Amino acid sequence: MDNREQTSPAQGENTRGYTVDELLAQMEPQYQAYKNTMRQCIAGLTEHAARLAAQGQEEQLPTFRRLLTDMAEFWGLAEDDTPKGYREMVEQIGSTFDQAVSAARDSGGAPELSEQTRQNILSGLELYAQEMRANDEELEQWAAECDSLAGGLKKQWYPAQPGMEMSKSDFWELIAGAKKECGQNMDASSQWLAGQLIARGPQQTQDFHDILN
Structure with missing residues (x-):
């Protein structure tokens, strides 16, 4: 060679x-x-x-x-x-x-x-x-x-409804959950988070992105 x-x-x-x-x-x-x-x-x-x-x-x-x-x-x-x-x-x-x-x-x-x-x-x-x-x-x-x-x-x-907003503690719980489930695999973490957010609805999805940004 x-x-x-x-x-x-x-x-x-x-x-x-x-x-x-x-x-x-x-x-x-x-x-x-x-x-x-x-x-x-x-x-x-x-x-x-x-x-x-x-x-x-x-x-x-x-x-x-x-x-x-x-x-x-x-x-x-x-x-x-x-x-x-x-x-x-x-x-x-x-x-x-x-x-x-x-x-x-x-x-x-x-x-x-x-x-x-x-x-x-x-x-x-x-x-x-x-x-x-x-x-x-x-x-x-x-x-x-x-x-x-x-x-x-x-x-x-996406008007906020009482009890439907995502708090910062909820945000970090999701991040910790993604790490626990997927480790350092970023693609798998993103897919896991997407599934969790879809289940939580548009308000919490938007809250998640707002906190992230």
Whole structure:
């Protein structure tokens, strides 16, 4: 066997740096997944805005409309990556939003949001806030706005019921239980925790994530 094949990277042989293009290629699948999360969030927030319009609660609608276009621009969701393409994307998102809101306002009704749609909205807001903080400290106020919006939606969708909240002692009991059942196997621990949280319901699941974060 060629001894060079056994050389460790620490010895500096048979190693090379990655070019910018190679790094971007490796990151592309994750970046596309993030983009899909944001598209789902935008669609979900449009549905949520339509429900608010149907109920005559229109105070937040201008904020939602601006937020959706900001999200799309920040994440580069335009198919045509040119100034013209971005203008058309913003116009399309705004038009879709306006049409959904107008139709709900006229009919006085809009479908209840599915659990998946709610989770899409919360996941997108969390990701958007996270990336804004990572990219520029000056975007902190916008990240805080997303946090505030997500917090308000959580309270609206998952109102706490007496005796149903998860305490910090409950949280640590679950962590200890995962360690006892699964040891250091992180994948098995995650699956065990997921099963426990599903059994406890959406309120305690959200509490668990809030304490964890």
